[in-house]
Amino acid sequence: MNLLIAILVLGLISAFFGAILGYASIRFHVESDPIVEQIDALLPQTQCGQCGYPGCKPYAEAITNGEVINKCAPGGEDTIKKIADLLGVDVEPLDENHELDKKPTVAFIIEEDCIGCTKCIQACPVDAILGAAKQMHTIIIDECTGCDLCVAPCPVDCIEMRPIPETIQNWQWDLNKIAVKQLD
Amino acid sequence: MESIIERINQHKFWQFHGGIHPPEQKSLTSDKPIKQLPLPKQLILPLQQHIGRQGDLLVKVGDKVLKGQPLTQSTNTMAVPIHAPTSGVISAIKKSVIAHPSGLSELCIFIDVDFEDTWKPRKICQNFTQLSHQEIIKKIADSGIAGMGGAGFPTHIKVNIKLDINFLIINAAECEPYITADDLLMCEQSEAIVDGIKILDQLLNPAFILIGIEDNKPRAIKALQHATKDIEKIKVCMLPTKYPTGGEKQLIKILTGKEVKSGALPIHSGIIVQNVATCFAISDAVINDIPLIRRVVTLTGRALNKPQNVWALLGTPVSYLLKQTGFSSEIETQISTPLVSNPSIASPPPVIMGGPLMGFSILNELVPIIKTSNCILAPNKTEMPSAFDGNSKEVECIRCGQCADVCPSQLLPQELQWSAKAKDHQQLTKLNLFDCIDCGACAYVCPSQIPLVEYYRIAKAEIRQQQQLDIKSEKAKERFEARKFRLEKEKIVREEKHKKAAAARKAAMSKKSADGSTASSAVAAALARVKAKKKINAKNTNEEIKNGNNLQVASNEESDEKSEVKAAIARAKAKRLAKNNEISEKTATNTEEKKQTNSIDDKKYRIALAVAKAKAKVQKENKEPLPASSDENTAIATTETDDKKARIAAAVAKAKAKAKAKKEQEMQEDLLTVSSNKENLPLKSSNEESE
Numbered sequence: 001m002n003l004l005i006a007i008l009v010l011g012l013i014s015a016f017f018g019a020i021l022g023y024a025s026i027r028f029h030v031e032s033d034p035i036v037e038q039i040d041a042l043l044p045q046t047q048c049g050q051c052g053y054p055g056c057k058p059y060a061e062a063i064t065n066g067e068v069i070n071k072c073a074p075g076g077e078d079t080i081k082k083i084a085d086l087l088g089v090d091v092e093p094l095d096e097n098h099e100l101d102k103k104p105t106v107a108f109i110i111e112e113d114c115i116g117c118t119k120c121i122q123a124c125p126v127d128a129i130l131g132a133a134k135q136m137h138t139i140i141i142d143e144c145t146g147c148d149l150c151v152a153p154c155p156v157d158c159i160e161m162r163p164i165p166e167t168i169q170n171w172q173w174d175l176n177k178i179a180v181k182q183l184d
Numbered sequence: 185m186e187s188i189i190e191r192i193n194q195h196k197f198w199q200f201h202g203g204i205h206p207p208e209q210k211s212l213t214s215d216k217p218i219k220q221l222p223l224p225k226q227l228i229l230p231l232q233q234h235i236g237r238q239g240d241l242l243v244k245v246g247d248k249v250l251k252g253q254p255l256t257q258s259t260n261t262m263a264v265p266i267h268a269p270t271s272g273v274i275s276a277i278k279k280s281v282i283a284h285p286s287g288l289s290e291l292c293i294f295i296d297v298d299f300e301d302t303w304k305p306r307k308i309c310q311n312f313t314q315l316s317h318q319e320i321i322k323k324i325a326d327s328g329i330a331g332m333g334g335a336g337f338p339t340h341i342k343v344n345i346k347l348d349i350n351f352l353i354i355n356a357a358e359c360e361p362y363i364t365a366d367d368l369l370m371c372e373q374s375e376a377i378v379d380g381i382k383i384l385d386q387l388l389n390p391a392f393i394l395i396g397i398e399d400n401k402p403r404a405i406k407a408l409q410h411a412t413k414d415i416e417k418i419k420v421c422m423l424p425t426k427y428p429t430g431g432e433k434q435l436i437k438i439l440t441g442k443e444v445k446s447g448a449l450p451i452h453s454g455i456i457v458q459n460v461a462t463c464f465a466i467s468d469a470v471i472n473d474i475p476l477i478r479r480v481v482t483l484t485g486r487a488l489n490k491p492q493n494v495w496a497l498l499g500t501p502v503s504y505l506l507k508q509t510g511f512s513s514e515i516e517t518q519i520s521t522p523l524v525s526n527p528s529i530a531s532p533p534p535v536i537m538g539g540p541l542m543g544f545s546i547l548n549e550l551v552p553i554i555k556t557s558n559c560i561l562a563p564n565k566t567e568m569p570s571a572f573d574g575n576s577k578e579v580e581c582i583r584c585g586q587c588a589d590v591c592p593s594q595l596l597p598q599e600l601q602w603s604a605k606a607k608d609h610q611q612l613t614k615l616n617l618f619d620c621i622d623c624g625a626c627a628y629v630c631p632s633q634i635p636l637v638e639y640y641r642i643a644k645a646e647i648r649q650q651q652q653l654d655i656k657s658e659k660a661k662e663r664f665e666a667r668k669f670r671l672e673k674e675k676i677v678r679e680e681k682h683k684k685a686a687a688a689r690k691a692a693m694s695k696k697s698a699d700g701s702t703a704s705s706a707v708a709a710a711l712a713r714v715k716a717k718k719k720i721n722a723k724n725t726n727e728e729i730k731n732g733n734n735l736q737v738a739s740n741e742e743s744d745e746k747s748e749v750k751a752a753i754a755r756a757k758a759k760r761l762a763k764n765n766e767i768s769e770k771t772a773t774n775t776e777e778k779k780q781t782n783s784i785d786d787k788k789y790r791i792a793l794a795v796a797k798a799k800a801k802v803q804k805e806n807k808e809p810l811p812a813s814s815d816e817n818t819a820i821a822t823t824e825t826d827d828k829k830a831r832i833a834a835a836v837a838k839a840k841a842k843a844k845a846k847k848e849q850e851m852q853e854d855l856l857t858v859s860s861n862k863e864n865l866p867l868k869s870s871n872e873e874s875e
Contacts, residue, residue: 045657126663
């Protein structure tokens, strides 16, 4: 009899808590950020396609499907490290097929050479080129991600990548100015 | 609020955390009047001298400008115009080194001074109380006034506030060592400053106006007390000297006991702080219609023979000011050596813009005075050895904690320093790096001589840039996604259009077939014809080639539209050629031609011939029923005549035939052996003619 009571009581208690937990898991369900979005947020969004995918989000999707994490050249080591942290995998060096260029650039159209073919407009992943057929094109510098994709399609080679000029707004204090003396 | 005023009346004040007492060094300049300087030869005016955006240029090179004439106009609320500090001619508008720690160049207007100092027409307003709110704000905005305490926030934005203001605090603390510009201004221009305060009172209507001034300026305090003795609302508060009392949040804490929350603005607590020099500029602008074209600058340091406060026109090069105060030549040679923003130079130049704690070394003597520059400090080796010694004496942090004791923002400087060195931006944000006011108290007390503020500045700039990048990448993502969406939409639209067009075509076709004169039956007939042709070809494989028409037909059979077009061209040419040679070449015989066709096994040549013949035939039909004569006409033309045209025609025909032959290599056998199909020939040629 005692045994039965014990089983009954414990059973009731577990059923009760189970019900509470079950209800809570539905009632307080948290829609967690899908992993694709999280990876996408870490990528630099240059949409350059250097990873072999047509943009940052497709690459993020590919990573969740098992693609290696070291293909993002604009993001560099930092991005790889962050993605590795997120996914709990080992940090890998940047894919040797992808060279690292740290200097941020923007595309520049030599306007007198432009023939208005609109090929670069079609290539731009972020719609940062303004122009129309047989009209001169120009780059919206604030929107350009420096992805390089417009350079190749240009039939007259009038697009070049130029480094972003240093201004007071983006100037960085130079740590090297503070000469650190090493003690013996 | 009453209790606050009571406390103030009893000269009891609150205290902010930390703070330091560095040697004041103010006696160097505090006892000398503000000196008027002769005009410099050239003024260099950076377009942007404040926080915000630069205005749009109103002048061009070669323009003559009058004193006080606006050089830029503001198109944006955050933009502040600049004005010509004296009359002269604009000699250049180009990039030049500006007063910024980076030593970078920005767009500047160069004015060659004409030494006449001719004013633009001015409208002096004797009674500002009659001006409306908007009129005063417009005057302030048009005069280009930006906060003169250091940050340079556009004043017209700060005073255009509709909220209830409890306290208007006038910041006259001037807590940084060496600097006495505000002190002297208060001594000499107390009436004007009080006028400026009255204007602010009119605009903001605060409950009380507190002038916070450190007790190391007895003359200024006396002058202000004298000037404000009739005004109940204004209270001159004598504060104990301590650095950095003049910090906005620190001054608020001392005077009202209120702490401005991290990330919040004083206005959220009903408090506005204005610098005392800004008040003077406001009174100058509103009453005398003098835009912000000059300011008091303390020229100090023991490297100067005559340190003194001066009225400096904005845009005056620092080198000129230093010359006026007897900058010892030994150092001058140092500064004029190529120091142009070269960070690799070991010894930093010994001229500092701003005070010793918050200022920055300037790297070029051409750097001009701007709206926010209050001090030029030229120290000698004994008073500031660190400015001369290129190598920092930084050693490891010994965790003494003195920096945390003196931090007026109650931060943890050593924690910040480690995180800054590790570039751990998240941790820095968590430690409230952005509440750091760059006062330099921590670096001042650091026994390890760690330049803490430098590290914070670097980290702040990095975080700001990272934020910019984040915003940019977010924008890029949005645009990328928008583009993808757009392309997909376009694709769907296009597909639909194609579907519609296809459906329309189908409908049209079925309609036609219903009519009877059918497209489909025509196709069927053509197919039947082709089949029949093939049959006959198979039967007649061994038959001789009788004339060129056979070839023509054969080639026609295999050729597609393209070759037909080519043939048509060749035909037209041959026709012309035949016309030319009609009369002269009538005697040639069929046999000759036959021999040729037999002897020459060059396929291409034969095809060419065939083409030419076909043309000739057509022509023959048109012109005269001369059998074979025109046939050999062409043959002879190709072989014998020098007629250029004929040769060209033949060449073209040949080239075309060659292309055709190449394309139809497998058919060549057939081409050679196939015999004429007499049924088809008239049909074809008639078709061609109709074409």
